[in-house]
Amino acid sequence: MSLQRRPFLALLAAIGLAGVLPASTAFAQSALDAIAARKSIAIAIPTDFPPYGFVGTDMAAQGLDVDMARLVAARLGVAVELVPVTSANRIAYLQTHKADLVISTLGKNPEREKVIDFSAAYSPFFQAVFAPKPMSVKSPADLAGKTVGVTRGAIEDMELTRIAPAGADIKRFEDNNATVAAFVSGQVQVIATGASVAGNMMARNPQLGAEFKLLLKDSPNFIGVAKGDDKLRLKVNEIIAAARSSGEIDRLCLKWLGRPAGDLPI
Amino acid sequence: MSRLDFAAVLADWPLLLRGAALTLLLTAVATVLGIALGIACARARTHGRPLARALAAAYVELIRNTPFIVQLSFIFFGLPSLGLRLSSEAASIIAMTLNLGAYAAEIVRAGIEATPRGQLEAARSLALSERQVFLKVVLPPSLGRVWPAMVSQVVIVMLGSAVCGQIAAQELSYYANLIMSRNFRSFEANFVAAALYLALAAVLRQALAWIGPRWLFGRAATAGR
Numbered sequence: 259m260s261l262q263r264r265p266f267l268a269l270l271a272a273i274g275l276a277g278v279l280p281a282s283t284a285f286a287q288s289a290l291d292a293i294a295a296r297k298s299i300a301i302a303i304p305t306d307f308p309p310y311g312f313v314g315t316d317m318a319a320q321g322l323d324v325d326m327a328r329l330v331a332a333r334l335g336v337a338v339e340l341v342p343v344t345s346a347n348r349i350a351y352l353q354t355h356k357a358d359l360v361i362s363t364l365g366k367n368p369e370r371e372k373v374i375d376f377s378a379a380y381s382p383f384f385q386a387v388f389a390p391k392p393m394s395v396k397s398p399a400d401l402a403g404k405t406v407g408v409t410r411g412a413i414e415d416m417e418l419t420r421i422a423p424a425g426a427d428i429k430r431f432e433d434n435n436a437t438v439a440a441f442v443s444g445q446v447q448v449i450a451t452g453a454s455v456a457g458n459m460m461a462r463n464p465q466l467g468a469e470f471k472l473l474l475k476d477s478p479n480f481i482g483v484a485k486g487d488d489k490l491r492l493k494v495n496e497i498i499a500a501a502r503s504s505g506e507i508d509r510l511c512l513k514w515l516g517r518p519a520g521d522l523p524i
Numbered sequence: 525m526s527r528l529d530f531a532a533v534l535a536d537w538p539l540l541l542r543g544a545a546l547t548l549l550l551t552a553v554a555t556v557l558g559i560a561l562g563i564a565c566a567r568a569r570t571h572g573r574p575l576a577r578a579l580a581a582a583y584v585e586l587i588r589n590t591p592f593i594v595q596l597s598f599i600f601f602g603l604p605s606l607g608l609r610l611s612s613e614a615a616s617i618i619a620m621t622l623n624l625g626a627y628a629a630e631i632v633r634a635g636i637e638a639t640p641r642g643q644l645e646a647a648r649s650l651a652l653s654e655r656q657v658f659l660k661v662v663l664p665p666s667l668g669r670v671w672p673a674m675v676s677q678v679v680i681v682m683l684g685s686a687v688c689g690q691i692a693a694q695e696l697s698y699y700a701n702l703i704m705s706r707n708f709r710s711f712e713a714n715f716v717a718a719a720l721y722l723a724l725a726a727v728l729r730q731a732l733a734w735i736g737p738r739w740l741f742g743r744a745a746t747a748g749r
Binding site for chain 2: 346347349350353369370373407410411415416429430431432436439440443444445
């Protein structure tokens, strides 16, 4: 019995040394130094959000956010560890230090600014309401009596909740795939989502006859940084500014969105 | 590290209460329908004709060997393509009923198969019909024997209903997730939801332990234990 137990205890001790010590030293120094020390950065990226982040036929993550993550890691001179997240859990990944940065089509709003910090904007984005052509949706009031699908916790959820009349039946789903599935299968009549998701959905399901109805919000994407992590945030801002002036960000936007970045807030 | 702030979550108590109420409602309906379905399938598997036996066995194996969330998604996202469109709540109730029915069938079958032969022979010698034998002699003590297992299964189905929020059924987990997507207090919201589930499970166990002997199988069935 004791012969079997000893290797087990040794293993436990090894895990303790390997796991606990670096973690405790990481808290003592800034996140940027910790990233440099371990020569890798954990970046949260979407995998359900083409063309920003999705899984290709080769099962590898790709998209604008994924390229941006690689660009930031390359400029920091460290390896990149991509962490797949959903709209609903990406802030929690940052808060619990499971990711150093969130590059996941993250929009900026006051609620989020209370719990995390944001870099300068790195790519354009907007959210809107989409519905089949025959349906008349000219103002938020027209949503009364209709079922509207939206991804819980996303920017469009907050905007929709703000502008929708009391009579609108808002159905919130876990991620974009479920929201799109609900619209495509007819479980909801109207969908509120990001332009990229809607574009992808309409391209694959022309039989729906869906079209743009209402603009919810113009919201460029920012990189999320843990609250108070100023050293890392300023470094990321430097990288974004350099990539904007060198035209790299425009090239990424042309590659994935078919348009240059345009005006982006600092 | 952010400090814990339960007030931010508890401020939304009307939402949590509404969610808990729907969780209880879904569970109550699914429990009644699921146990009835389970009894019917258990009878089919023990007393039915070969075709009924095979159908009941296929249903039980299909449900018990696939994940609940897949069954739920199939009913909600899959059936519309066959022309059957159900609300989130109706789809949740059907999925929970089918799920509980399959497990309940096996639980009740165990109780039926433990019936002493002498009891069956005594019932038949009184010239009771097969139907009367099953309903009056076999079923009540069988349910009494397996009731603790049945109550546990109902609690498992109640806890499993947490994934019904994935198809926008507005139950407890749906609101807990909604609250954490609003204020990012994920630990606190999960903690409060867990406490509410614990309370619901305790209430459900007590209620079923009270209902069973009084309404379903009589106190005699569990006497002497």
